[in-house]
Amino acid sequence: MPVSVVVGGQFGSEGKGKVALEIVRRNFGPTTVVRVGGPNSGHTAYDKAGRRWALRQMPAACVDRNVDVVFPPGSYLDVDVLLEEISALDYPTDRIIVSPWAQVVTDAHRRWEQEAGLVSSIGSTGSGTGAAVMAAIARDAPTFxxxxxxxxxxxxxxxxxxxxxxxxxxxDRLGSGQRIVVEGSQGFGLSLLDGGYWPKATSRSTTAAAALAEAGLAPRWVDDVTMVLRSYPIRVAGVSGPLPKETTWEEVARRADLALDIREYTTVTGKLRRVGEFDALLVRRALAANAPNNLVLNHLDYVGPAGGIGDPNSVVSQFIRRVEAAIGRRIDWYGFSALDIMAGREQATS
Structure with missing residues (x-):
């Protein structure tokens, strides 16, 4: 059955939105995109006109305005953010479907996170998503x-x-042959249950299986799990949790001989991201939990130019070989920009 699930294999910001959009563009039939999670993470993609969109509620895979968008029971909606993005995209409202059981993030949820000190203690975005999750689990308990x-x-x-x-x-749409693309959020290292960094974690599980559960889809319908990585993983600023072999943006730029400022800032809070060396141990754990059939490695422009792919001795080719050896898995797709991805060596020659 034609269901694609896109997940992150590190600490988020791996480029999942761009990859989900690429899957939509490569599908020639009708497509429905499902957005799980909440407004506590941003997904970025460029539409066909080249305009950049950084979205917190609408899926990045919808920026061409040619898919139906579904918010399932496992989605958490900041209504103001959602309506602002629908308006900015000028999205056809008849193509947006919200489950009656989707959770609404309220002012009370946001206020509780601020007053609980989660922003300062674990680097939470304070979006209220975690509080909304807690409220759902509490089931209107009178003492909560x-x-x-x-x-x-x-x-x-x-x-x-x-x-x-x-x-x-x-x-019903699967039965008629449509492809469903589930756009996951954040990354495996932030997963509440299995990421390994609790309490410096998000409020949900972020695996492919969890995304399916939130979407209300059966596992047997999945024919594609795509996991997205980046050459240098990031975490948000402050006390957001351990980042093995943390380095600096200046050092990353120096290695790749990049004169431009490559510092990254979070979509939701605008804070400077921390950056670290590629962590094979985390990725191997993410591979075991997600069993992807496609693996994407983004931000290779932080290693070297795309032209180096054709040279086995280039810094880019050497980096890819080291990564593949360390994780015990080939890379299927390469990303050198925010605009697209290219086939890996085996894909290009098959």
């Missing part, structure tokens, strides 16, 4: 201060709540 608000009870979402069960809707 946070309550859940479902999409069906938020008036501004009424135009998008047009079906009773988005899982059944997606199953």
């Amino acid at each position: 201060p946070l309550k859940t608000l479902h999409a069906e009870h938020h008036g501004l979402l009424a135009p998008f709540v047009r079906c009773g069960d988005t899982g059944e809707l997606l199953a």
Whole structure:
């Protein structure tokens, strides 16, 4: 069955949005994109006109405005952010479908995270997503201060709540041959259950299996799990958690002989990201948890130019070989820019 799941193999910001968009563009039939997670992470992609979009609610895979977008029960919606992005994209509202059971992030959720000190203690974005997760788990317990608000009870979402069960809707589309692309968020190292860095973690599991559960899709429908990596993993600034072999943006630029400023800032908070060396141990654990059939390595422009792929002795080719040897797995696709990806050696020659 035609379901693609896109997940991150490090600490997020691996370029999942660009890859999900590429999967949509390579699919010649009708496509539906499912966005799981909440507004606590940003996905970036460039539309066909070359305009850059950094989105927190709408999936990056929708920027060409040619797919249906589904927010399933396992999505967490900041309504103001969602409506702003729909307006900015000028997205056809009849192509957006929200589950009545999707969770709404409220002012109370955001306020609780701020007052709980999560922003300063674990580097949380303070978006309220984690508090919304807690409220859902508490199930309106009288002793718990946070309550859940479902999409069906938020008036501004009424135009998008047009079906009773988005899982059944997606199953019907699969039956008619449509491809479903599930755009996961964040990365394996941030996963609440299995990332290994608790409590410096996000509020959800971030594996392919978890994304499917949030989307309301059965595992047997999946024919593609694509895991996305970056040459130098990042974490957000401050006390966000360990980053093995942490280095500096200046050192990364020096190695690649880059004169430009390559420092990165987070989409949600605008803080300078921390950067580290490629961590094979983390990636091997992510491979075991996700079993991807496609592996993408982005940000190779931080290593060397794309032209080096044709030279086995180039710094880029040597870096890729070291990565493949360390993780015990070939790289299927390479990314040298924010705009596209290119086939790896085996893909190009097969």
